[in-house]
Amino acid sequence: MPPTLRLPPRGPAGSVPSAPARASVSAPAPAPAPAVERVRINKRLAELGLCSRREADEWVARGWVRVNGAVAQTGQQVALADALEVDPQAQRQQDERVTIVLHKPVGYVSGLPEDGHQSAAVLVQPGTRWREDRSPRRFAASHTRGLAPAGRLDIDSTGLLVLTQDGRVAKALIGADSEVEKEYLVRVQWAPNGPQGAGVVAQNVQAFFPEAALARLRHGLQIDGRTLRPAQVQWQNPEQLRFVLQEGMKRQIRRMCEQVGLHVVGLKRVRIGRVLLGQLPLGQWRYLGPNERF
Structure with a gap:
């Protein structure tokens, strides 16, 4: 048997008794989430001391850089929390x-x-x-x-x-x-x-x-x-x-x-x-x- 829908009792004229007055309290609006800072991938690699920006662009073009497991793209924006991986070939080139x-x-x-x-x-x-x-x-x-x-x-x-x-x-x-x-x-x-x-x-x-x-x-x-x-x-x-x-x-x-x-x-x-x-x-x-x- 389907559950019974219960309504509040009605008055003599079929009116619905009004609910007791309640004080109106406005809940504070949730704070906006902080914006995630993003920078170009070449700048991020340079900040990490791995290479210069020009060298970073070369690495990305060669497919030697991954962001969170995916091959990076030239000019890609990355967040500080993103995981960056650099192919060992890049390090060997740098050492030369x-x-x-x-x-x-x-x-x-x-x-x-x-x-x-x-x-x-x-x-x-x-x-x-x-x-x-x-x-x-x-x-x-x-x-x-x-x-x-x-x-x-x-x-x-x-x-x-x-x-x-x-x-x-x-x-x-x-x-x-x-x-x-x-x-x-x-x-x-x-x-x-x-x-x-x-x-x-x-x-x-x-x-x-x-x-x-x-x-x-x-x-x-x-x-x-x-x-x-x-x-x-x-x-x-x-x-x-x-x-x-x-x-x-x-x-x-x-x-x-x-x-x-x-x-x-x-x-x-x-x-x-x-x-x-x-x-x-x-x-x-x-x-x-x-x-x-x-």
């Missing part, structure tokens, strides 16, 4: 990319050839490899292809230049959020009226250079309308300053010195992060070691 530490001479440009000057990359040849290079790598012609400078060094400057095929290294050294230190030894003259003006001091410059100007070199200067980050600047000897910067604008040290009456007559980069120029001879190069980190 090289980073070169070069002692650049004056007269070579850091990047592409310009104004009749050769790129420093032409020095990366078997005959110019430092004999004391301890890297187990054997030189291959492929190691000279796609080398890009990870930071500029002016044509009239010398010292440590890093050339790399590895996007991770480039990002660490010249990415927008890089804080890797670069150390320079800078030989100067005191030229408050310009290098061709009267009163140029070439010896014992430290004795003539105002302390207030040294303080400005450390912090307070601007280039192209942008305030420079604080720098470490101190005298190495009476004619030479030591600069430690965390940025690398074009000809930055020379332009900083000009603003306080100094003329640079020699500039040499001796350190990038934890990697030293050391005893590497001028015009020679070595591989970045497997255990070296900037």
Whole structure:
């Protein structure tokens, strides 16, 4: 027998007694679910330190990346909680990319050839490899292809230049959020009226250079309308300053010195992060070691 539908009792005129009045209480609206943050897959792989964005696009195009088990697509948006898998082939390819530490001479440009000057990359040849290079790598012609400078060094400057095929290294050294230190030894003259003006001091410059100007070199200067980050600047000897910067604008040290009456007559980069120029001879190069980190 079907269940009985029970109705409330009716009054004499067939009316339905009204229910006792109840206070009306509005339940709070449920809070909206937080939006899931998504980013392009190449950015996510780069954030994880696996590769550069350009390399990530190459991996995705080759089918070497999976998202939650499915083959990734170029430009795909992923959430932070998504499981990413990278094919071992990608890691093997990454391990084959090289980073070169070069002692650049004056007269070579850091990047592409310009104004009749050769790129420093032409020095990366078997005959110019430092004999004391301890890297187990054997030189291959492929190691000279796609080398890009990870930071500029002016044509009239010398010292440590890093050339790399590895996007991770480039990002660490010249990415927008890089804080890797670069150390320079800078030989100067005191030229408050310009290098061709009267009163140029070439010896014992430290004795003539105002302390207030040294303080400005450390912090307070601007280039192209942008305030420079604080720098470490101190005298190495009476004619030479030591600069430690965390940025690398074009000809930055020379332009900083000009603003306080100094003329640079020699500039040499001796350190990038934890990697030293050391005893590497001028015009020679070595591989970045497997255990070296900037």
